[in-house]
Amino acid sequence: MRWAPRTSAPSVNDVPEIREIFDRFQLTGVTTSYTISRTGNDQAGARAELLVSNFPVTV
Numbered sequence: 366m367r368w369a370p371r372t373s374a375p376s377v378n379d380v381p382e383i384r385e386i387f388d389r390f391q392l393t394g395v396t397t398s399y400t401i402s403r404t405g406n407d408q409a410g411a412r413a414e415l416l417v418s419n420f421p422v423t424v
Contacts (some may be wrong), residue, residue: 372420379413391418 377383379394393416416422 372418374416374418374420374422376414376416379415383415383417387415387417391421392416393418393422393424395424 376395384392395414395416396411397414398411416424
């Protein structure tokens, strides 16, 4: 990503290890909810995600 000629902003779980790995990039914490079930009955609720980008992100 450091040498990417275009903008990039993958999303990963927001955990300390990921923040440490990508600390040279723009890090933006967001909360989201998602599910892989067909019914959408995810009881876990919201999850912390981290946008890792090579440009400033505004949410």
